[in-house]
Amino acid sequence: MSSVNTTIQLITREQAEAAQSHIPGQPGRAQESCDEDLAQGPWEFDLAEALAGTPGYGPGASNEDTAPASTPVQGQLPQEYKDASDAELEGRIRAAKAVLGERVVVLGHFYQRDEVVAFADFVGDSFQLANAAKNRSEAEAIVFCGVHFMAETADMLSGSHQSVILPNLAAGCSMADMADLPSVEACWAELEALYGTEPDAEGRVPVIPVTYMNSSAALKAFCGERGGIVCTSSNASTVLDWAFERGQRVLFFPDQHLGRNTAKAMGIPLEAMPLWNPRLPLGGNSQQVMEAAKVVLWQGFCSVHKRFTVAQIEKARADFPGLRVIVHPECPMEVVDAADEAGSTDYILKAIQGAPDGTTFAIGTEINMVNRLAAQYPQHTIFCLDPVICPCSTMYRIHPGYLAWVLEGLVAGEVRNQITVPETTAVNARIALERMLAAKPRSAARA
Incomplete structure (x- = not known):
C-alpha cells in the first residue's frame, strides 16, 4: 500500500485512480486530498510564512485554524536537502544514524508520515513517547519526530546531559494553541472568585486543573503549581478519578471533546460539564450553571478529529455490515456515541492486533x-472513516529532509533545532508530568 505522502502526490498529479489509490476495502472509490498544497515540500510554507511575517500551521486539517503570533517558525532548510531524492535522503539518514549509534535516539509519533517513521527507534502515542524520552538516558540527543509540545515534554523528562531536537520548529499543534497561559490564569481567577479556595470537609479543594498532554509547558507548570495533573488520551479516565479524589470539580483544557467523552463515560451528566469560552465572562455561562459544574471544559478541539461525523459511520455500516468502528476520544461526542469503541491510538492498535482474522475496521x-x-495487518480490512485524505497539518511538516539535516548536524557536532524549557517553568511542569506517568492507563477504553 502506498504511503499517505505518495498517495497525495499521485492525487495531485491526477493519477490516483490509475494507481488504485482507493480506500482499502472499497475498490474503485478514488480518494481526494483536502488540500492540494499537501503535495509541496514543507519548506515552501516555511518560506511563505517568513515572507508574510505571520506563522501558520500549513496545509491539512488545521489549515483554517489561526496560529498565534508566538507560534514557532522554521528557518530555511538548506537547498541540498530540498533537492535530494527520497533514496538519497534515506541513505544520508541511515549513514548519520550509523555514525551516531547509541548517542542518538529517534522517537516517532503514530501520526508521522511513513517516510519519517521508517527511521524511528521507537514509535508510540504521547504517553508512550514521554516514557521513552525519560528512559533513554544513554542517548546524548533525542530527535523527536512529533510536535512542539511533545518535544517540550521530552526535554523536561530527559536528563540535563541530553539535547531534545524537533526537526521542524513549525511542527506545532493548533489545539495546544487554543489555550494560553494568560487566558487560563484569567479563567482560574474567575473560578477562585466563584468557588473560593478552601477545601471541603473531606479535604477536597474547589477545583483541580487538568491539562491534556497537547498543551504548552507553561500550562503543565500551571497545573503542577496548583495541585493539578497532565493527562493523555490513554489515561484520561484514571486522571479524572485522581482529580476527583482531591477536588470537588475539574477544569479540563484544552480539548473539550476528550474531557466531555471521558467524563460522560464516568457517569457525569452533560449539564454538569459547561463549556468555557475564554473571551466571555464566566466563560459564557450563568453563575447557576457554574455552581452545578463538575467538569469545566475549555473551548478547544483537534481539527483532525472534528472531521469525523456520524454520517460517515452510517455510510461505513451500510457498506460493510458487521464492521467494527473505533474512534479516538478527541472526536465529537455524537461520533463517539455512534462508534462501537473509543480509545487512544495505542488502544486502536491493540484492538486491531487482537481481532480475529478477517475483521473489518472503520477507524476515526x-x-x-x-x-x-492497513498495510501492517492485511488479514483485516481497515479504512479511515473520512474518505478525504487530510493529515495532521503540523505532524506533516516533518519531512525526511529535516530529519537528515538535524542528524547530519549532530554528526558535525552541531545541535540544530534544540527545544529547551526554562527551568523556572520545568520545575512545576515536571510535577504534573510525574503525576501523569504514575496514573497508568486502564487496560481498555469504552467498549
Whole structure:
C-alpha cells in the first residue's frame, strides 16, 4: 500500500485512480486530498510564512485554524536537502544514524508520515513517547519526530546531559494553541472568585486543573503549581478519578471533546460539564450553571478529529455490515456515541492486533496511522472513516529532509533545532508530568 505522502502526490498529479489509490476495502472509490498544497515540500510554507511575517500551521486539517503570533517558525532548510531524492535522503539518514549509534535516539509519533517513521527507534502515542524520552538516558540527543509540545515534554523528562531536537520548529499543534497561559490564569481567577479556595470537609479543594498532554509547558507548570495533573488520551479516565479524589470539580483544557467523552463515560451528566469560552465572562455561562459544574471544559478541539461525523459511520455500516468502528476520544461526542469503541491510538492498535482474522475496521483517527495499520495487518480490512485524505497539518511538516539535516548536524557536532524549557517553568511542569506517568492507563477504553 502506498504511503499517505505518495498517495497525495499521485492525487495531485491526477493519477490516483490509475494507481488504485482507493480506500482499502472499497475498490474503485478514488480518494481526494483536502488540500492540494499537501503535495509541496514543507519548506515552501516555511518560506511563505517568513515572507508574510505571520506563522501558520500549513496545509491539512488545521489549515483554517489561526496560529498565534508566538507560534514557532522554521528557518530555511538548506537547498541540498530540498533537492535530494527520497533514496538519497534515506541513505544520508541511515549513514548519520550509523555514525551516531547509541548517542542518538529517534522517537516517532503514530501520526508521522511513513517516510519519517521508517527511521524511528521507537514509535508510540504521547504517553508512550514521554516514557521513552525519560528512559533513554544513554542517548546524548533525542530527535523527536512529533510536535512542539511533545518535544517540550521530552526535554523536561530527559536528563540535563541530553539535547531534545524537533526537526521542524513549525511542527506545532493548533489545539495546544487554543489555550494560553494568560487566558487560563484569567479563567482560574474567575473560578477562585466563584468557588473560593478552601477545601471541603473531606479535604477536597474547589477545583483541580487538568491539562491534556497537547498543551504548552507553561500550562503543565500551571497545573503542577496548583495541585493539578497532565493527562493523555490513554489515561484520561484514571486522571479524572485522581482529580476527583482531591477536588470537588475539574477544569479540563484544552480539548473539550476528550474531557466531555471521558467524563460522560464516568457517569457525569452533560449539564454538569459547561463549556468555557475564554473571551466571555464566566466563560459564557450563568453563575447557576457554574455552581452545578463538575467538569469545566475549555473551548478547544483537534481539527483532525472534528472531521469525523456520524454520517460517515452510517455510510461505513451500510457498506460493510458487521464492521467494527473505533474512534479516538478527541472526536465529537455524537461520533463517539455512534462508534462501537473509543480509545487512544495505542488502544486502536491493540484492538486491531487482537481481532480475529478477517475483521473489518472503520477507524476515526489520523490518516497516516490508519493507512499504516492497513498495510501492517492485511488479514483485516481497515479504512479511515473520512474518505478525504487530510493529515495532521503540523505532524506533516516533518519531512525526511529535516530529519537528515538535524542528524547530519549532530554528526558535525552541531545541535540544530534544540527545544529547551526554562527551568523556572520545568520545575512545576515536571510535577504534573510525574503525576501523569504514575496514573497508568486502564487496560481498555469504552467498549
